Amino acid sequence: MxxxxxxxxxxxxxxxxxxxxxxxxxxxxxxxxxxxxxxxxxxxxxxxxxxxxxxxxxxxxxxxxxxxxxxxxxxxxPGLIDSHQHIATPPNRALAEETLRRHVYGGVTAIRDMADDLRQVGDLARATRVGEIPGPDIHYAALMAGPSFFDDPRTWQVSQGETPGAVPWMQAITEETDLPLAVAMARGTHARAIKIYADLPPALVAAITAEAHRQGIAVWAHGTVFPTRPSEVVAAGVDAVSHITLLAYEAGAEPLNGYKDKPAIEYDRFADGDDPKLQALFEQMLEQRTVLDATAGLWAWLETETEDDDERARARANSVLAARLTAHAHRAGVPISAGTDYETEPHDPYPALYDEMAFLADRCGLSPAEVIRSATLVGAMSLGAEAAMGTVxxxxxxxxxxxxxxxxxxxxxxxxxxxxxxxxxxxxxxxxxxxxxxxxxxxxxxxx
Structure with missing residues (x-):
């Protein structure tokens, strides 16, 4: 030096x-x-x-x-934990720093970043950890998905200057992939987990999960990976699943071909009482100790954001579904973390996590004490960090x-x-x- x-x-x-x-x-x-x-x-x-x-x-x-x-x-x-954030899709350093600042002044002392441009996220995580800037601790994931996912425009936003699917923080996986090397490359970004997103069959989801666990990092997955159903995702041994509405595909009759070709959700199926296939899934999650990152209030937020009537109606239907299924998961005893997957406008004085917590109480039947536990101890569980945070x-x-x-x-x-x-x-x-x-x-x- x-x-x-x-x-x-x-x-x-x-x-x-x-x-x-x-x-x-x-x-x-x-x-x-x-x-x-x-x-x-x-x-x-x-x-x-x-x-x-x-x-x-x-x-x-x-x-x-x-x-x-x-x-x-x-x-x-305890310090609050938002278990589903994106602070660099696409990278915007000034906005990210302001968001992190609002988080910590609003009581959020840790977040789970669910795959972004990790070149920026890694530096932000370092800066908040050592105290250069105000903000929560950031635990983040590197993403893995099937090759067909990587024409998604968001993958280009987080791989600027490189090729989506061919960078350590965002890898396209096939049966020919050297999984020990792929996981090691993801670990090299200092990611705490692999995020399994889309277009991977059950055998590959299980293989990625096993290799990640062998190398000592967690696996966070979408609730349905397409064509992999929720029960197959859970059976693979992932540590947490995201998005409660994706779990509805466990009960559907139509085949799950791919992420961009999802069948319609059968909303009426869930209108009257608890669905037995979802009950079996929730019992499986409870047995496996799988954390549910419900993002239950996400669709209520999207309903207010869109100006398209059809999209607003879809968001409203998904919001009702999210409330019903989250309430069902809660009754079944599944640990539910409080994650947002969105953020309030920069001029809003409080983080979106407050709105998610209110949705869990007002629409999903959790008591205030249970909601606080979701945003603290269960949030720490979603990070794999309950030994260090989540309770006082x-x-x-x-x-x-x-x-x-x-x-x-x-x-x-x-x-x-x-x-x-x-x-x-x-x-x-x-x-x-x-x-x-x-x-x-x-x-x-x-x-x-």
Missing amino acids: GHEAAGAPTPHAAPEKGTTAVYRGATLIDGTGGPARPSTTIVVDGGEILLVAPDGEIPDDLLDGAETVDLQGRFVI ESGKLANFAVLSEDPLQDLAHLRSIEFVVKRGHRYDRTDYRPTGAPVEAEPKGCTD
Whole structure:
């Protein structure tokens, strides 16, 4: 190396280990789904939680010389996790940084990026991790699909300067592919998972999953991969499946030829009670411990975005279907994470995850405590990171949000956020200002 030089400033980095902060007197909603815990103290050492205990049970030596924050009358929830984001389809660095900034000031301390241009996403993940820019931790996937998928215009947006399907973050897979090499190339992007998208038969879905797991990374898949049905996707052993409406294809009678040739969804089939084929699928997912990234509110958002009457009617039908099937999955006990696959306009002061959480409560029958668990602990499960985040517990990252009003009474109280702690660094809500002028939203990564 030519010479040593100081790197970029890291104003949002975690405090040094040995820097202790004591947050006292809070009502803690810890993310497990259990009851709120009043009069609770959280002791933070650097970027990690050292102790969580009743106010009267904190050893004096932990209080000596520590910064103390009085949270009497406040409510603490774990840092929120959006389990379905796209921040670089196509790459737009300024918009991505503003979105990440809004996330963290809105209490979102981690996101799952479901395949984008990983040249940019990797750098954004590094920058938020070391504290160069404000934002959540970013766990991201490299994509694999059949060759016929790669004329999709989005694949060109995320492969600019290269050939879609022939880059490490977006690979076309066939029976002749050297899967150990393909997975190793994906791992070389620092991806946490392989995303299996479309146009792959069941045997290849299973082979990719087995090889990824052998090399120590997760597999996140579309609920239907076409021609691979949801039950075949789950049977392959994937860790999470995305998009609840795609699971409807498990009950359809028509063959699933390919991603661009989907049969019509039989909406009437799901209008009266729980479908037995979906019940069997949900039991299979429960047995396999497969996380459902439902993106349940996505179609409600799309209904407001389109000006085409036919597309609006389709979005409305899919929104009703999403609510019914997500409610069914919830009754069956499937772990449901809160993911969006869209984002609010840059001038909106709060992230889209708040809307997804409201949809889960208002349309899918989850209680506020269950919704918070979906957006925290189950979100961490979708990342494969539940050992480090998702609940407020000793030994985990110091990721939590402080609210002035009780979110268990009304999830709209998420907007009473006062400050966020992410890896021990404090983000005061009063320091946040959204982008002023509305701009045209960027295209997102996928809808179905």
